[in-house]
Amino acid sequence: MRDIESRADIEQLIIQFYEKVKQDATIGFIFTDVVQMDWSHHIPVIVDFWETILLDNPVYKKNAMEVHYDLNKKVPLQQQHFSSWLQLFNSTIDELFAGKTATLAKTRAKGIADIMLLKMNKENDKHSVL
Numbered sequence: 792m793r794d795i796e797s798r799a800d801i802e803q804l805i806i807q808f809y810e811k812v813k814q815d816a817t818i819g820f821i822f823t824d825v826v827q828m829d830w831s832h833h834i835p836v837i838v839d840f841w842e843t844i845l846l847d848n849p850v851y852k853k854n855a856m857e858v859h860y861d862l863n864k865k866v867p868l869q870q871q872h873f874s875s876w877l878q879l880f881n882s883t884i885d886e887l888f889a890g891k892t893a894t895l896a897k898t899r900a901k902g903i904a905d906i907m908l909l910k911m912n913k914e915n916d917k918h919s920v921l
């Protein structure tokens with residue numbers, strides 16, 4: 792199996808990942824009902840994000856945390872959502888690629904998901920009346 796080497800590889804990974812996401816019982820509704828995703832807009836943005844991380848080409852200039860804070864107001868994002876997200880992301884990588892960059896993608900996804908969960912939890916606690 793090949794490693795992730797190009798933007799086209801990332802694009803393939805992301806398209807296949809979202810096919811799984813849309814059908815997932817735990818997080819699918821977030822993408823299909825809560826946010827009616829404009830995929831033709833979103834896919835190039837998330838490919839930019841991963842190209843920045845994996846191919847060291849700084850094409851993503853936005854703040855990825857921001858959109859999740861907004862989303863978190865509509866659906867409090869919790870452990871089970873991140874577990875499903877990561878499981879789908881990792882299994883898509885394993886279906887398509889193997890190597891140093893494929894492993895890096897999984898490691899970085901886990902790191903970012905952990906931080907994101909902590910930040911969302913903190914935000915949710917702030918608004919708790921208990």
Ligand code: HEM
Pocket residue numbers: 818821822826833836837840853854855858859862868869872873876899900903904907
């Ligand atoms: C509970 C897990 C997650 C859910 C439900 C989720 C959901 C979403 C949704 C619905 C959007 C689109 C928002 C919009 O355009 O209005 C989005 C954007 C994005 N997500 Fe996530 N996400 C999750 C975890 C992650 C993780 C772990 C990463 C990174 C490793 C990530 C990276 C991104 C990026 C880069 C964008 C695009 C941000 C931008 O527009 O600049 N997401 N996510």
